Amino acid sequence: MPNISCKNCALSNLCLPFSLNKQQVEELDQKIKRRKPIKRSEALYRNHEKFTTLFVVRSGAFKSVINYETREQITNFFFAGEIVGLEGIANQQYITTTTALVDSFVCEISAEDLTQFTRKFPSVQQQALQMMSQEIVHNTQAYFHGEATDKLLHFLLHLSKRFQRYGYSSKQFQLPMAKQEIANYLGLASETISRIFTKLQYDNLIEIDNRYITIKEAQHG
Amino acid sequence: MPNISCKNCALSNLCLPFSLNKQQVEELDQKIKRRKPIKRSEALYRNHEKFTTLFVVRSGAFKSVINYETREQITNFFFAGEIVGLEGIANQQYITTTTALVDSFVCEISAEDLTQFTRKFPSVQQQALQMMSQEIVHNTQAYFHGEATDKLLHFLLHLSKRFQRYGYSSKQFQLPMAKQEIANYLGLASETISRIFTKLQYDNLIEIDNRYITIKEAQHG
DNA sequence: CGGTCCCTTGATTCTGTTCAACTGTCGTGG
DNA sequence: CCACGACAGTTGAACAGAATCAAGGGACCG
Numbered sequence: 194m195p196n197i198s199c200k201n202c203a204l205s206n207l208c209l210p211f212s213l214n215k216q217q218v219e220e221l222d223q224k225i226k227r228r229k230p231i232k233r234s235e236a237l238y239r240n241h242e243k244f245t246t247l248f249v250v251r252s253g254a255f256k257s258v259i260n261y262e263t264r265e266q267i268t269n270f271f272f273a274g275e276i277v278g279l280e281g282i283a284n285q286q287y288i289t290t291t292t293a294l295v296d297s298f299v300c301e302i303s304a305e306d307l308t309q310f311t312r313k314f315p316s317v318q319q320q321a322l323q324m325m326s327q328e329i330v331h332n333t334q335a336y337f338h339g340e341a342t343d344k345l346l347h348f349l350l351h352l353s354k355r356f357q358r359y360g361y362s363s364k365q366f367q368l369p370m371a372k373q374e375i376a377n378y379l380g381l382a383s384e385t386i387s388r389i390f391t392k393l394q395y396d397n398l399i400e401i402d403n404r405y406i407t408i409k410e411a412q413h414g
Numbered sequence: 415m416p417n418i419s420c421k422n423c424a425l426s427n428l429c430l431p432f433s434l435n436k437q438q439v440e441e442l443d444q445k446i447k448r449r450k451p452i453k454r455s456e457a458l459y460r461n462h463e464k465f466t467t468l469f470v471v472r473s474g475a476f477k478s479v480i481n482y483e484t485r486e487q488i489t490n491f492f493f494a495g496e497i498v499g500l501e502g503i504a505n506q507q508y509i510t511t512t513t514a515l516v517d518s519f520v521c522e523i524s525a526e527d528l529t530q531f532t533r534k535f536p537s538v539q540q541q542a543l544q545m546m547s548q549e550i551v552h553n554t555q556a557y558f559h560g561e562a563t564d565k566l567l568h569f570l571l572h573l574s575k576r577f578q579r580y581g582y583s584s585k586q587f588q589l590p591m592a593k594q595e596i597a598n599y600l601g602l603a604s605e606t607i608s609r610i611f612t613k614l615q616y617d618n619l620i621e622i623d624n625r626y627i628t629i630k631e632a633q634h635g
Numbered sequence: 636c637g638g639t640c641c642c643t644t645g646a647t648t649c650t651g652t653t654c655a656a657c658t659g660t661c662g663t664g665g
Numbered sequence: 666c667c668a669c670g671a672c673a674g675t676t677g678a679a680c681a682g683a684a685t686c687a688a689g690g691g692a693c694c695g
Binding site (some may be wrong): 315328 | 432478480485487489490500501502503504505509510518529532533537539540543544545546547548550551552554555556557558560563568600601605
Binding site (some may be wrong): 217340341382384388389403 | 652
């Protein structure tokens with residue numbers, strides 16, 4: 194693993210260092226743990242576990258799952274540059290089980306260290322609030338009920354915008370999750386997702402080869 | 415309007431003063447504006463407006479609405495003791511239109527003043543983070559796809575828990591929103607909601623008279 | 636007392652689910 | 666390197682749950 198640090202991280206302008214000067218970043222760097230890779234399907238944390246740590250996705254992707262009786266419900270996906278674990282702050286315990294969709298890397302900061310930082314640097318305090326608010330915005334915008342096709346388009350568009358934000362192409366990318374997982378997340382049957390993808394391809398709106406997807410037309414939100 | 419202040423407010427242990435001592439509460443009190451009543455269907459703020467203020471519901475109820483092309487989607491409801499406007503922090507603008515469901519009262523604190531407070535009192539800083547995390551927890555738990563009946567039961571149960579938290583009965587309360595609004599929020603037709611209520615009553619799980627509802631059996635979540 | 640909005644109920648239609656069989660893909664080990 | 670097995674995805678046919686359409690009843694407000 195290369196000698197990575199916050200100060201030369203490609204994601205630094207999306208992450209905590211965004212609001213810090215060089216010296217402050219050095220200080221932050223000492224508190225951040227760069228974790229060994231998280232393997233596909235390995236859990237970052239589990240439901241009901243005591244909250245100790247916030248994570249930032251360096252690379253890869255994660256899903257958060259909540260359990261309703263027998264049923265599993267995916268409530269969110271997380272990609273590079275996004276913060277995982279914010280749910281734990283409220284009651285000092287995680288409320289989802291969050292696992293890697295593909296082999297991934299994360300950075301860790303302990304809840305305590307983060308608290309120290311927010312007290313020491315007002316700009317971090319402000320940024321922490323903004324990141325949490327961003328998560329609320331995301332949840333709000335994901336809350337959408339419509340026809341199955343609209344739901345899927347809305348989802349794809351949202352994915353596309355997120356990837357774009359992190360410097361990837363917004364028109365062509367690889368789906369990090371299985372179609373079944375998209376189905377679960379959207380509240381549809383996986384057969385329905387399959388059929389809609391086929392139809393969208395037929396209508397020449399997208400092209401899809403396995404998990405590689407190309408968005409051919411400008412869609413609206 | 416009675417001479418209300420944070421220090422004698424019934425909600426203070428759910429709100430910002432929770433973590434403050436008497437003197438600090440006095441200081442807070444001077445910054446909080448107690449607003450004139452918000453009338454039924456009046457907007458607290460509108461989509462795209464610049465973010466300036468956070469609100470706490472003193473009494474009454476609100477809904478947040480987002481617009482997808484022609485379709486209106488209710489994304490959340492807010493009740494006494496809950497904080498409204500957190501969505502605005504991320505990008506300095508509100509992303510929903512939030513209106514009163516019934517005649518209501520709110521307290522206001524300007525974004526600037528809140529920032530001041532969080533810097534001055536670390537405990538407020540911590541509490542702000544917890545309140546935002548609580549909102550994320552709420553959004554996560556509201557994210558549920560299942561059969562129409564399960565959705566409605568899940569919703570009622572969640573409502574019941576919220577009311578209980580604020581000292582109301584968890585078994586008997588008045589629905590603050592129209593059935594149509596429940597339908598929109600859950601992604602169902604209002605006729606479906608109507609039919610399910612009828613069926614639940616027939617099955618002796620609830621009793622419903624207009625907007626008065628009594629939950630007769632312990633449900634599970 | 637009249638109007639509007641909200642709600643209920645029934646009949647019909649349709650979108651999406653379920654069930655089933657089959658194909659494709661990927662990783663592992665012989 | 667190919668064969669195998671497990672899992673992921675596709676497609677079709679039948680079914681079911683919820684939407685839509687339509688009409689009427691009830692609550693609340695001025």
